[in-house]
Amino acid sequence: MSAKRPAARRPTMKDIARRAGVSESAVSFALNDRPGVSEVTRDRVRRVAEQLGWRPSTAARALSGEGAATVGFVLARPAHTLGVDSFFLQLVSGIQEVLARRHLGLLFQVAEDVEEECGVYRRWWAEHRVDGVLVVDPRTDDPRPDLLDGLGLPAVVIGGAPDERHPGLSTVWADDAGAMTALVDGLFARGHRRIAHIAGLPGLAHTERRIRALRAEAERRGLTEVQSVTTDYSDAEGAAVTRRVLEAPAPPTALVYDNDVMAVAGVAAAAGLGFSVPSDVSVVAWEDSALCRMVKPWLSALSRDSVEFGRTAATELTALLDGGPARTVRVPVPRLIERDSTGPARRA
Amino acid sequence: MSAKRPAARRPTMKDIARRAGVSESAVSFALNDRPGVSEVTRDRVRRVAEQLGWRPSTAARALSGEGAATVGFVLARPAHTLGVDSFFLQLVSGIQEVLARRHLGLLFQVAEDVEEECGVYRRWWAEHRVDGVLVVDPRTDDPRPDLLDGLGLPAVVIGGAPDERHPGLSTVWADDAGAMTALVDGLFARGHRRIAHIAGLPGLAHTERRIRALRAEAERRGLTEVQSVTTDYSDAEGAAVTRRVLEAPAPPTALVYDNDVMAVAGVAAAAGLGFSVPSDVSVVAWEDSALCRMVKPWLSALSRDSVEFGRTAATELTALLDGGPARTVRVPVPRLIERDSTGPARRA
DNA sequence: TGCGTGAGCTAAAGCGCTTGAGTGAAAAGA
DNA sequence: TCTTTTCACTCAAGCGCTTTAGCTCACGCA
Helix, strand or coil: CCCCCCCCCCCCHHHHHHHHCCCHHHHHHHHCCCCCCCHHHHHHHHHHHHHHCCCCCHHHHHHHHHCCCEEEEEEECCHHHCCCECHHHHHHHHHHHHHHHCCCEEEEEEECCHHHHHHHHHHHHHCCCCCEEEECCCECCCCHHHHHHHHCCCEEEECCCCCCCCCCCEEEEECHHHHHHHHHHHHHHCCCCCEEEECCCCCEHHHHHHHHHHHHHHHHHCCCCEEEECCCCCHHHHHHHHHHHHCCCCCCCEEEECCHHHHHHHHHHHHHCCCCCCCCCEEEEECCCHHHHCCCCCCEEEECCHHHHHHHHHHHHHHHHCCCCCCEEEECCCEEECCCCCCCCCCC | CCCCCCCCCCCCHHHHHHHHCCCHHHHHHHHCCCCCCCHHHHHHHHHHHHHHCCCCCHHHHHHHHHCCCEEEEEEECCHHHCCCECHHHHHHHHHHHHHHHCCCEEEEEEECCHHHHHHHHHHHHHCCCCCEEEECCCECCCCHHHHHHHHCCCEEEECCCCCCCCCCCEEEEECHHHHHHHHHHHHHHCCCCCEEEECCCCCEHHHHHHHHHHHHHHHHHCCCCEEEECCCCCHHHHHHHHHHHHCCCCCCCEEEECCHHHHHHHHHHHHHCCCCCCCCCEEEEECCCHHHHCCCCCCEEEECCHHHHHHHHHHHHHHHHCCCCCCEEEECCCEEECCCCCCCCCCC
C-alpha cells in the first residue's frame, strides 16, 4: 500500500525450473504439453507453476515466434458518430467470449476513417502486436482486404459479402439481400406499393446490398415508387429524410430504416407531420434493440443476434490462427419481429 | 494474394544497422534519442528506419523492460446488460484519442463480474500484458484498488470518489453529489416536494453518492417524501419502478433517472398510467444522449462530456506511466439541459 | 612527447521463452 | 555381451530490443 510500486516480481520459468529441480527446457516441455518429459515430472512442474501463480510472459512468447496472443479490432467512425448504439458492444461482447476462453487479448482502437484504420493495421503488424484482426463495416471499394492480404495478417471480415478476390480472408456475413426481399414481400402482400428505404452510410457493403436488393425486387414486381436514400445513420438525418419523403405528393406507405435510431427518430418526425403509425405509414427498423420498445407504437424490427455474430466471427478468426483455411460463413437471416408499427397499407 | 501468407518479413534493427553501416546499439541510441551517436549518424539511421518502415517490436521492447505499451480496460457487466448505451463508447473513444497519440494500445475485455475482472488484472499482470489499467464502475466496497495496489499496477479509477486509502491510484471523478444537490434545488424552487430517484445499480460508488446526496438534501429541507430506488439500469426495471412509484397514493411530482434509457422507458410507463409529462410529473435523465431527443416530450437531462471524461482519465494514466504522482482530478459538474420534460410542480 | 578526456562507436549480456541438437542411462534387440 | 533404440532431460542459440562496459581515436594541455 505504499505510494511507490511494491512491484512484486513475476515468477518466470527459471523460478519454476529451480524449484522443480529441472532445466528450463523441461519446464517448457511440461507446460506446453510437449513430449520430452515424464508424466511425473510434468505433474510436478505443473504443480510448482500453479503454486507460484506463473503465467507465460506474452512478450517473451511473442518474441520467440509464438505470436502475440492478441487480436485487433478497429472501429473507424468519428467519435461523434458513436451515438446510441447497441450493435458494437454486443458484437464485441460476443467476440470476447470466444477470445477470452483461449486467453487471447483484444486490442481495440477507434480511428477516424478507413485510411487511418489501414495505418493502424500496418503499425500493429510492424510492431508485432496482433496475430490477426477483425474488420467491420466493409465497403464496396475497400482497401483493407488488399492490405491485410499483403501483410499476411489473418483477418475475418464481418458483414461483408463473400469475396473471391481475397481467398486468404474469412468472411462472416448476413444475407441482407434475402432479408430485404422477404421484407418487401411481406409489405407487398399487405398492399404496400410505395416504399421508402432510409438507408445507412453510402459505400458500406451492406448498405449497397440492401439498396440493390430493394431495387431488384421493385423491378421484379413492377413497382416504380420505391426509393432508397442514404444517410449517416444519425437520428437527425433519419428525421430529416423522413420529413422529405413524406412531404412528397404521393408519400410512401411504408418506411424501412437501416437502423433503430433512425426509425425511432423517423416515427417522431412522421407524427410531427400528422402521419400516424401504422395506419398512415408502416415502419420497420433494421436492427432490433431496447429502443424499439421504448417508443409508441412499438417498432417492428429485423432482429439478429449480434452477440452470436461476434462469437461466430471470433471463432473463424481463431480457426484461421490455428492454421485452418479461410472460410465464408453465413449467419442466420435476420428475423422480422412484428410489433405495432406495421400494418396493411392505407387505401389510396 | 496467395492463400497462404506471403508474410513479408518485418524489418528489424539489425536490418537498419546493416544498411546504415553501424552497430545495432548505435541504431538503438539513434532511434531513442539517447546520447552516444553523432547527429549525422542519427539522421542517417532515422532515414533508413523510415525508409524500411521500421517499427519497434513491442514484444522485444516489453521483454527488455520497457513495458508493454498497452493499457487495459475491463468492462464488468454481463453481456445482456450492455444494451443501448452511449456512455462507454464515448468514454473509450476519448481514452483512445489520448492513447493513440502516444502509440499506446488499449486491451479491452468484458467480464461477468468484478471477481472475474480481478482475475483478468492478475493475468494481465503476470503475462506482462499491460502497463496500467483504467477501472470503471467503482463500488462502495471494491476489491480492485487493493489488488492493483498490491500488484503495483498503475491505475486510474474512473468515476470513483477521492480515495485516500490508495495513494497509488489516480482518480477521475464527477461531483455527483453537487449535481444532485443543484438538481433538487432547482426542482424545489419550482414547487416539487415529492421526488423519486430511480437510481442505478446498488453498490456502485456513484449510485450511492447520488442517493446519499439526495437524502441529505431532503433532510436539510425537511422533505419527507423523497425516495431512491435502485435498479439494474435496464428499460424494463426503469418502467417497472416508474409504475410502482406513480401508483402510490401520493405520487411524486418529479422523477430523476440515473440514465437516459430508464428515463425514456419511464416516460412511456407514466403515459401508460395517464400521467402526462411535464404537467403531471417532471422527468430528468442523468446522462444526455440522442435518446433524450427521440421521445416526446424531449427530456431534460444532466449532460457531461463523456469523451472528455475519457481523455482526462487516459491523460492521468499516461502521467502515472511516466512516473508522475497519483492525482485526484475532478471533471466539471454535469450541466442540466432543460428541455420539455420538466416544469413547475402540479398544484396539489 | 605523453597523458587525460570525451565523443562516437562496438561488443556482449540479458529480458523470458521456444527449440533443435546433444547427452547419458536404461531398455530392447542381436 | 555388445550394440541399437528409446526415453528423459540438458545445453545453447535465438527471437528483437536495451543497456552497460569497454574500446578507439582525435583533441587539448602540460
